[in-house]
Amino acid sequence: MADEANRAAFMEIQGRMIELTAKLKQVQTQMRNKEGEKKRAFLTLEELRPLSDDSNTYKSIGRTFVLEPKSVLVNEQEQKLKDSESAIASLQTSKEYIEKQVAEVESNLRELLNQDPGLARQIMSMTVM
Structure with missing residues (x-):
């Protein structure tokens, strides 16, 4: 009975270990x-900053490019940078x-295997398919 x-x-x-490993891989x-x-976002900001304020800058929307002021693009990239940093922290x-x-x-697994050496031997003798 104890064996079962x-x-x-x-x-x-x-099962819990498999679940946690999958979650960990997903988070990584x-x-x-x-x-x-x-x-x-950082590299785009580095390219935008040296441009003059009156330069024509374009924003990619799908396969279309839309003329946008430099300040709008810089603000968007800075926001993306901040959002990414906060998401990474989370x-x-x-x-x-x-x-x-x-x-x-x-x-818990080590403790269980130390309690029941017979179970450990059974697990070690199993073949992985």
């Missing part, structure tokens, strides 16, 4: 995307929280 309970507990912990992907947006907090959950699940 330990096996069920292992399956639950394993979102962070990479936001880092790219931030870098593009995602970093989420990442740290998920990493703590992963560590907790790992310790």
